[in-house]
Amino acid sequence: MQIFHPTTVDEVIGLLAAHDEARCLAGGQTLVAMLNLGLLDPPALISLRKVAGLDRLIRHADGGVTMGATVTQAALAAADLPGALAVLGEAAQQVAHPAIRNFGTVGGALCHADPAADLPPAFVAADARMTAIGPDGERSLSAGDFFVDYLTTALADGEILTEIRLPPPPPGSVGAYLKFARVDGDYATVSVAVTMTLENGVCRAARIALGSCAARPLRLDAADAALADTGLDADSVARAGALLQEAADPLADMRGTADYRRRIVPGLVARAIGAARAKAEAPA
Ligand SMILES: Cc1cc2nc3c(=O)[nH]c(=O)nc-3n(C[C@H](O)[C@H](O)[C@H](O)COP(=O)(O)OP(=O)(O)OC[C@H]3O[C@@H](n4cnc5c(N)ncnc54)[C@H](O)[C@@H]3O)c2cc1C
Numbered sequence: 001m002q003i004f005h006p007t008t009v010d011e012v013i014g015l016l017a018a019h020d021e022a023r024c025l026a027g028g029q030t031l032v033a034m035l036n037l038g039l040l041d042p043p044a045l046i047s048l049r050k051v052a053g054l055d056r057l058i059r060h061a062d063g064g065v066t067m068g069a070t071v072t073q074a075a076l077a078a079a080d081l082p083g084a085l086a087v088l089g090e091a092a093q094q095v096a097h098p099a100i101r102n103f104g105t106v107g108g109a110l111c112h113a114d115p116a117a118d119l120p121p122a123f124v125a126a127d128a129r130m131t132a133i134g135p136d137g138e139r140s141l142s143a144g145d146f147f148v149d150y151l152t153t154a155l156a157d158g159e160i161l162t163e164i165r166l167p168p169p170p171p172g173s174v175g176a177y178l179k180f181a182r183v184d185g186d187y188a189t190v191s192v193a194v195t196m197t198l199e200n201g202v203c204r205a206a207r208i209a210l211g212s213c214a215a216r217p218l219r220l221d222a223a224d225a226a227l228a229d230t231g232l233d234a235d236s237v238a239r240a241g242a243l244l245q246e247a248a249d250p251l252a253d254m255r256g257t258a259d260y261r262r263r264i265v266p267g268l269v270a271r272a273i274g275a276a277r278a279k280a281e282a283p284a
Contacts, residue, residue: 026108063168069107083169084195090177091122116187124209125193134159147216176275192272213248241266
């Protein structure tokens with residue numbers, strides 16, 4: 001197996017075109033384990049580590065953020081992003097342990113598209129846009145469209161994720177990420193990412209995305225709509241949770257049966273909404 005260390009995105013795209021079945025190597029926290037287990041045997045690895053600019057997290061004057069694909073999960077966890085974007089930092093803080101987060105990248109976690117991973121639902125709740133570059137140029141996809149199926153993204157052959165763009169969080173927006181896991185540092189049995197915009201206690205808009213409840217992050221327009229223009233009263237919150245519970249189609253694995261996971265949903269949704277709301281009510 002050959003290992004390449006390109007320094008530009010163009011070089012990466014050229015190498016992917018020249019080596020069928022080659023894989024990008026980001027933090028290696030998932031890919032190297034898969035190689036070690038013999039689950040993959042690519043002819044070439046293309047390291048993204050030296051690619052200029054991919055490790056930058058840029059805060060724009062309007063509050064928006066652009067994050068390169070090789071920003072580490074530790075850097076995102078420490079970024080202290082404002083308003084609704086706090087959901088991203090909270091999710092990153094709950095990925096595994098510091099040793100994993102120091103190497104693991106945001107782009108690697110998103111491209112691996114594990115339904116139990118922490119970052120995918122958070123980026124869906126934050127309404128992120130993903131930039132993909134390949135032999136046919138650049139395109140932008142919503143996070144909702146990026147995750148297609150179990151371990152499957154919308155990236156085409158020869159394309160890579162280069163950056164993620166986050167819209168400026170509206171005034172009054174808040175975000176929270178809660179994970180229910182067997183032990184600290186484990187993948188989620190169920191997770192809930194929520195962003196909301198509140199105006200004098202009234203929820204003007206909400207986006208909820210669940211992890212570990214389907215083959216990709218689960219979002220439902222009807223659940224978000226159940227919270228809009230309400231004071232987040234108990235009935236509205238319960239309605240959003242019930243709709244998500246009904247739509248959940250979780251896998252069964254050693255972290256829980258499908259039924260167990262479904263039963264967790266309404267309570268965890270309510271707690272995540274409560275955690276986000278508490279931030280809006282906290283004294284500045
Ligand atoms: C012990 C352990 C515990 C873990 N616990 C958790 C957890 O609790 N929660 C959680 O969310 N994750 C967890 N993880 C996974 C961890 O977050 C990984 O870091 C992450 O899944 C992959 O990121 P990476 O940068 O290491 O990517 P890599 O392992 O290098 O790559 C992963 C995949 O993405 C592809 N890829 C990487 N970057 C790009 C790109 N820019 N464009 C296109 N394709 C790309 C690679 O080719 C590969 O297929 C755990 C991992 C370990 C080893």
